[in-house]
Amino acid sequence: MVEPYDRRTVEVGDGHHLHVEQSGNPDGVPVIVLHGGPGGGCSPYMRRFFDPAHYRAILFDQRGCGRSRPHAEVTANTTAHLIADIEHLRRLLGVERAMLFGGSWGATLALAYAQAHPERVAAMALRGVFLGRKSELDWFYGGGAAQFFPDRWAEFQAPIPVEERGDMIAAYHRRLFSGDPAQEARFALPWLIWENALAGLEIAGPGHAPAEYARAFARLENHYFAHGCFLEDGQLLRDRPRIEHIPAVIVQGRYDMVCPPISAWELADGWDRAELRLVPASGHALSEPRIGAELVRAMDGFRDIRP
Known part of the structure; x- marks a missing residue:
């Protein structure tokens, strides 16, 4: 495992301090790594996709996540x-x-970020595309994925009274932001389990997680989803012309139940410099072997790109 040559805490205002680390070649091609969630945090596993002789990998925990502080904070987030x-x-x-x-x-x-600052982006490697649209949230929290995982969906709904199940994001929001840390932690776990159970095609995610991690993950994810990811619906597709000059590889599991392939297809359709790679027998998780291998291949294929 490649170890970071630099670890630091960076103040970004609003009371937030981010954990930042760099690994690989300090003079190499810089790659900014953006973790999932929102709320997931970065991990040592994420360093393995970048040839340390060629790339300078920059990882950081987003506001409220991982080792960034304050933990699980949604203010100014x-x-x-x-x-x-x-x-x-x-x-x-x-x-x-x-x-x-x-x-x-x-x-x-x-x-x-690329649409806001296209001049600052040399290339993109994207996986398991999520465009932050209402239709995607409705799929995962409104009963779409439940048609394939009725047992898991029943477990996810179980803590919520029947009369509130018409809007699961709102129902969980009331409990994840109740002001009672014990209640928030109690409702964080089923929120986390529902997503993790569907992430891998063959290997389900962990059924349990430390309470502190689960609470941060669930609060941040729910906060963003309750606010439509702070994006106009369809914004990322609408503004795609701003980034169509940027080369991209899109790695998408054929059987991704968390972020179905239609979003990746729509993103790539008509984007001449984007290559969509639909990975067979794979779901959503970064840890799936075929997904990981395709991401390594994508980064190796970007070796000729210079910042």
């Missing part, structure tokens, strides 16, 4: 804040242009 944080880190670290690497919510954020 919107998509616009995260875009500004990426810009702050880019300037702080002396990066003129960078590649972006992100999956799921990380792909959402990569697209949003």
